Amino acid sequence: MPAEYLTFAHGALDCVARLLSVELRPGDAVAMEDPGYHHLLDLVPALGLRTVPVAVDDEGIRPDALRAALRSGARALICSPRGQNPYGGWFSAGRRDALLGVLGEAAGEVLVIEDDHAADVAGVPLHSLTTGGLARWAQVRTVSKHLGTDLRWGALACDRTTLARHDGRMVLTSGWVSHVLQETVTRLMTDPETQGLVAAARSAYARRREALLAELSAREVAAHGASGMNVWVPVRDEAAVVNGLRTRGWWVAAGARFRLSAGAGVRITTAGLGVGDAGGLAGDLAGVLGEAQVTYGG
Known part of the structure; x- marks a missing residue:
């Protein structure tokens, strides 16, 4: 991805908030993944902006949904190229090209913000929109x-204009990111032992996610988690599933906080789920879904 213009921030939300604040005005619309990361879904309206849902699938945001959002007037897009939270989608090369085609059709200037939050542990390659010659773009990575x-x-890697606006606002607020912190991150990133631990974590996260997906598939439970550390399971009644699993010793997140207009679901974080525990969780989830279905059936 292009790296001619780089700057730093105090994490992804800090960076995204600053970008939206300097680029947009109250009432402007932002295209958002649906389901998407709940803190971003909360951040946008907190800034006085409107959210426009963009449906996702296993390859990330859908081109048809993005086209509709842009035609409705969205002036910015926030998306995850891989490890999408909570759905787990990631851009294939073909999906990346299709999305760039849609962005090329947009009337007016659209700021594209990629949140590559799980870059080093997403477990899949990067196919970034930033390689497509966009006029206004930013890619955010955190540790x-x-x-x-x-x-x-x-x-933050971005175009020249975005860099100037971001840093101009930062000078007036926090000023800079601690050089002690920057040095700590640099040393960790370049330390061979740390690199080995990160590589081991990337492999472990992938095995744990894939183990749960396999166990759910064996029980004919539909689920999504092509990358990252989460699995999204569509359900009819989120509360029934969350409470049912809690009584069996499992804690999963209700999907309501991650959704704008998408269907109901639950998010299961697999980062700490041992491969040997995947079958037990899948079996309990299948049982809870069966109980909910009986309840729905009257």
């Missing part, structure tokens, strides 16, 4: 998913 949640550091 909280693989180096430590308290390392509040984010890197």
Whole structure:
């Protein structure tokens, strides 16, 4: 991806909030993944902006949904090229090209913000929209998913105009990202032992996610999780599934906080789920879904 213009921020949300604040005005529309990351879904309206849902599938945001959002007046797009939270989608090369085609049709200037939050542990290659010659773009990467949640550091690669606007606002607020923090992140990124741990984590996360998907498939439970650390399971009654699994010792997240107009579902975070535990969780989930179906049937 292009890296001619780089700057830093205090994490992804800090960076995205600053970009939206300097680029848009209250009432402007932002195209958002649906389902999508709940903190971003909360952030956009908190800034006085409107959210426009963009449906996703296993390859990330859908071109037809993006086209509809842009035609409705969205002036910015926030998306994840891989490890999408909570659905797990990731851009194939073909999907990336199709999305660039849609963006090329847009009337007016659209700021594209890629949140590559799980870059080092997503478990799949990157096919970035930033390689498509966009006029206005930014890609954000953080280290909280693989180096430590308290390392509040984010890197931003972007076009020249976006860099100037982001840094101009940052000078007036926090000023800069601690050089002590930057040095810590640099040393961790270049340390061979740390690199080995990150590689091992990437493989472990993939095995755990794939183990649960396989166990769910064996029980004919539809689920999505092509990359990253989450699995999304469509359900009819989120509360019934969450509460049913809780009584069996499992804690999963109701999908309501991740949705705009998408169908109901639950998010299962697989990062800490041992491969040997996948069958037990899948069996309990299938049982809970069966109980919910009986209830629906009267």
